[in-house]
Amino acid sequence: MEKKVVELFAGVGGFRCGLNQVKLENNQVIEENNWDFVWANQWEPSTKTQPAFECYIERFGESETHINEDIGTIDKETIPNHTLLVGGFPCQDYSVARSLSGEQGIEGKKGVLWWEIAEVLEVKRPPFVLLENVDRLLRSPSSQRGRDFGVMLRTFLNNGYSIEWRVINAGEYGFPQKRRRVFIFAYHETTDYYKKMDKKSLPDIVFDDGIFAKDFPINTTPLDKGKTIITKDKYKDLVNISDEFDFHFFNSGIMKKGKIYTAKTEPKTITISPLKDVLETNKVDEKYFLDDESFEKWKYLKGSKKIPRKKPNGECYNFSEGSMAFPDNLDVPARTMLTSETSVNRSSHVVKDNVTGKLRLLTPLEAERINMFPDNWTNIESKNMTEKRRYFMMGNALVVGIIKKLGKTIEKIIEEE
Incomplete structure (x- = not known):
């Protein structure tokens, strides 16, 4: 056959x-x-x-x-x-x-x-x-x-x-x-x-x-x-x-x-392939790093919180969510990557950079590695492929x-x- x-x-x-x-x-x-x-x-x-x-x-x-x-x-x-x-x-x-x-x-x-x-x-x-x-x-x-x-x-x-x-x-x-x-x-x-x-x-x-x-x-x-x-x-x-x-x-x-x-x-x-193994070992562009202002925003998003909210009928309640690892634990596999990766939200990964030790977001190449695609698979210069689209495609991928x-x-x- x-x-x-x-x-x-x-x-x-x-x-x-x-x-x-x-x-x-x-x-x-x-x-x-x-x-x-x-x-x-x-x-x-x-x-x-x-x-x-x-x-x-x-x-x-x-x-x-x-x-x-x-x-x-x-x-x-x-x-x-x-x-x-x-x-x-x-x-x-x-x-x-x-x-x-x-x-x-x-x-x-x-x-x-x-x-x-x-x-x-x-x-x-x-x-x-x-x-x-x-x-x-x-x-x-x-x-x-x-x-x-x-x-x-x-x-x-x-x-x-x-x-x-x-x-x-x-x-x-x-x-x-x-x-x-x-x-x-x-x-x-x-x-x-x-x-x-x-x-x-x-x-x-x-x-x-x-x-x-x-x-x-x-x-x-x-x-x-x-x-x-x-x-x-x-x-x-x-x-x-x-x-x-x-x-x-x-x-x-x-x-x-x-x-x-x-x-x-x-x-x-259970066999573990840790997140640290897919991170880039070379110098990463400064645009991926968190500055002091964004650090506080990320810290808040990743932390536990109770937020007063109202239902459509006017009833009050507390919206609660627990804390997440901040930065992400590099000794375990990455969390599920979503199409919104690197946008400012709880689900995006924040990692400790291998070279500088500073906190940063994932690079598009690392997003590809998490899904086990060849490096730079989505880096299509002839099509003006934006990084936002590259993350989105990896969030949809298997x-x-x-x-x-x-x-x-x-x-x-x-x-x-």
């Missing part, structure tokens, strides 16, 4: 960097592996400019198969056949609404981006799928816990897939950022891998035999667990799931033939090392097909 990949919501190419173990030498991209990326799409609907796509084509070249269009406008039949579908799609509302006639069931849709993936599954039937999302997907929405993920699982089931999922905190497995994301690996019923896993029990897949158990080992005793089904006997269609599904998904799980087993798990061992590790296992699975 050929290793052909389609990359949706490609961003700056995190999946491709991981799967192909990409390096950047003398500003030239070197792809060490042989995954063939036959099609990629990146579109940012909320901005006039497309910096992530500009970065993607700067690194991987302009091509008729590198598409900068709203995925909703693309005829999925025109997407090339592929072995592996990948994407880190935004978390939205995945509920479905009935059509006016009530006959078609899923004509009315929200959570548009998930339904674009669902259409690719239906039209192209890729043998394997690897997706990434924020971990709150498993418990959204707050009014009907687990419904959105239940809708996704039923969509996979309707299209002939089994899926495994795992919430991975990158910082617990030797990567330099405490970034928690849910990873989803799906495999179609026509594959040999599906038939192989069909012989395994649900718990065995979660704890021993599944892709996540092999690459990111967990203790074999769950902290909690649960089972349910989403078969046609219990839920007749996606609308039924959307209206009635309510279930507590834990951080690990498997769905096979409509049966779900999920467990609250913890890493077997930890490349996780994809690199999973990619090696998926490669073996495909080679055995």
Whole structure:
């Protein structure tokens, strides 16, 4: 089976960097592996400019198969056949609404981006799928816990897939950022891998035999667990799931033939890659350092506080928040980096500089290292790439090392097909 990949919501190419173990030498991209990326799409609907796509084509070249269009406008039949579908799609509302006639069931849709993936599954039937999302997907929405993920699982089931999922905190497995994301690996019923896993029990897949158990080992005793089904006997269609599904998904799980087993798990061992290892060792530009005035502002933001506030109805209350490490602890992985990195807010990192010992913000290069991209990956001078955009793109990115590790296992699975 050929290793052909389609990359949706490609961003700056995190999946491709991981799967192909990409390096950047003398500003030239070197792809060490042989995954063939036959099609990629990146579109940012909320901005006039497309910096992530500009970065993607700067690194991987302009091509008729590198598409900068709203995925909703693309005829999925025109997407090339592929072995592996990948994407880190935004978390939205995945509920479905009935059509006016009530006959078609899923004509009315929200959570548009998930339904674009669902259409690719239906039209192209890729043998394997690897997706990434924020971990709150498993418990959204707050009014009907687990419904959105239940809708996704039923969509996979309707299209002939089994899926495994795992919430991975990158910082617990030797990567330099405490970034928690849910990873989803799906495999179609026509594959040999599906038939192989069909012989395994649900718990065995979660704890021993599944892709996540092999690459990111967990203790074999769950902290909690649960089972349910989403078969046609219990839920007749996606609308039924959307209206009635309510279930507590834990951080690990498997769905096979409509049966779900999920467990609250913890890493077997925790390996630390400290923040200090990604900091620049050369002299850093003075613009990143805190002056006396900004120091006091940062100290206040990072400290504990109780702030009197009023609700819309006039009721008074105290808004409270605890203190944060100031500066950040360099002996542990970085905290989760957000798109607002280096702006004046609690979540931005403040570090002690290696050379001067003074406090400063992260540099764009350090932000790339935290996500394990090659140095200066987003430094696109020809496109006038601002530092603000570079931080924003890294706040949206995934930890490349996780994809690199999973990619090696998926490669073996495909080679055995």
